Amino acid sequence: MSSVLPAAVLFDMDGTLVDTEQLWWDAVEDVAGRVGYALGPTDTADVVGHAIEHTATYLHAVVPEGPCVHELSDALDAAFTDRVRGRIEPLPGVVALLDALAEAEVPLAIVSASPRHVVDLVRDALGSARFAVTVAAEDVARTKPDPAPYLAAATALGVEPSACVAVEDTVVGVTSAESAGCAVVAVRTTASIPAAPGRRVVASLAAVVVGDLHPAVLARA
Known part of the structure; x- marks a missing residue:
């Protein structure tokens, strides 16, 4: 070389x-909406560029009465994968x-x-x-x-x-x-x-x- x-x-x-970055944002917005949280620009630092587990932990912190981190991780994974498949x-x-x-x-x-x-x-x-x-x-x-x-x-x-x-x-x-x-x-x-x-x-x-x-x-x- x-x-x-x-x-x-x-x-x-x-x-x-x-x-796929917009697909990830859309997936997080979808899951956040299901637990009663409206995702917005102030959430960018804990969504963009991060792994699923980080964002799931963040969502659990802002909606502690919602699903556990593991359940949020699974929901984010499924929502993101569904969006990515066939749209690459x-x-x-x-x-x-x-x-x-x-x-x-x-x-x-x-x-x-x-x-x-x-x-x-x-x-x-x-x-x-x-x-x-x-x-x-x-x-x-x-x-x-x-x-x-x-x-x-x-x-x-x-x-x-x-x-x-x-x-x-x-x-x-x-x-x-x-x-x-x-x-x-x-x-x-x-x-x-x-x-x-x-x-x-x-x-x-x-x-x-x-x-x-x-x-x-x-x-x-």
Whole structure:
């Protein structure tokens, strides 16, 4: 592999590769409504980018007289999976970038806070052969914003996190990737993420080419 390429590119899934972040919000809004809670903008920090268990715990805290965390988790999982199945749409620029990275022989991974069965649905829709590794919520003891998911992906690929580029779309995900030592391309699809050393912010992956994806290049961003 050329020294001007990253050792690997580690992609977040929801809202980065595929247009599922709104489906997740809709699922949470549905489940919250069933327990008498109207989801709104002030809930964003505990919904967007988080694993099901985190959001279930949050909903239980705001509606303590409602179902237990386990029941809320099951309801969120079912509502989200139903919405994702059959509605997987790659976001602009994703397929072209994945194809270009494959041509350059850069290893790819999906690193997600979604459950394994949802990650597998998306992986298969995009082409399972594209991704050498996938990390789902169940694969780590602590998920995003903890660095564990990105560290697990780098370990599975046999590369150093500092030689990898993560592609994310939420503050939670950016925190996870940067805490692991990855350079980051942040896609501004669901949250306002500022540029920073080692981080490039783009409106769409259609604006990204393979040559942009090197930690040394991003360090100058």
